[in-house]
Amino acid sequence: MPNYSEKPTIIFDMDGTLLDLAYDDFIWNELLPIRYAEQHQCSLEQSKQTLFSFYQQHNHTLKWYSSRFWTSQVGVDVLAMQIEQKAKVAKREGCIELLTYLKENGYPIWLATNADYAGLQFKLEETGLRDFFDVIVSSETLGHAKEFIEFWQILASKHPFDAKNCYFIDDTEKVLNGAKLFGIEQLYSIQQPSSAKAPRETCNYPMLSALTDLIPILEAQTTEQAEEQKKYA
Ligand SMILES: [Mg+2]
Incomplete structure (x- = not known):
């Protein structure tokens, strides 16, 4: 007889899912171009061009998510810059309500983020969300970004969970594809990851x-x- 007594594990992404992506968009698309232009004595337009071409080159790799990598690549201390702006980190609407509901109803709640360890720490501190989670992992610690099946394989070897009895919520489609490849079936995206941008029309x-x-x-x-x-009783 199947065991239906176990509550499914609910795994959340952080940025763009539980937290408003407007903060990250501001850091990477607005503030860093200004700081980079100052640092390298170039125009804002040149700065944006250089940075956006770096972004395209490294998107969806582990490097992309590493403050240390960006600091060495662009010559601006991006972790310090993010911490300096930490008051802008905001939870998405319904975040606390949902996490409270899950906690009160006995669901295991996990956080799986591509944010690097240092970024994860200051955001958990700033938002006060840490205590909701039974498991917290950064892809930097596991050595693979969530877009890749290896992330999920290593996660499951360190923290066993039943992929068939699990929900994963993430605003990035490529990440959901990685989780699907691993065998997670209940996959959900987010309609409006950033409050500063329009909601999405479509998603797979x-x-x-x-x-x-x-x-x-x-x-x-x-x-x-x-x-x-x-029926089985
Ligand atoms: Mg995200």
Whole structure:
């Protein structure tokens, strides 16, 4: 008889999922170009051109997510710059409500982020979210970005979980593809990762508009499982 008593593990991405991506967009697309132009005595336009070509070159690699890499690449201390702006880090709407609901209902809550370890620490500090999570991992620590199946294989070897009884929520489609390849079936994206940008029109995965939209989805699954359980009883 299948075991329906176990609550599914709920794994969240951080930036653009639980936290507003407007902060990261501001840091990388607005503030860094200004600081880079100052540092290298070039125009803002030249600075943006150089940086955006770096971004394209390294997008979706582990380097892309590393403050240390960017500091050495661009000559601006990007970790210090992010910490200096930490008051702008904001939770997305419904974040606390959803995490509180999951906690009160006994769901294991995990955080799996591509943010590097140092970035993860100051954001957890700033938002006060740390205590909600049973497991917190940064791809920097595991050695592979979440876009790749290796991340999931190593995560599961360090923290075993049932991919078939798991929900993963992430605003980046390539990351969801990596999780799918590993065997996670319940995959959700985010309709508006940044409050400063328009909501997305389409995505290959179902999108949560408000984070709390996950609650009725989980409740429907619980009801379905209770009915299955009755059949076996
Ligand atoms: Mg994200």
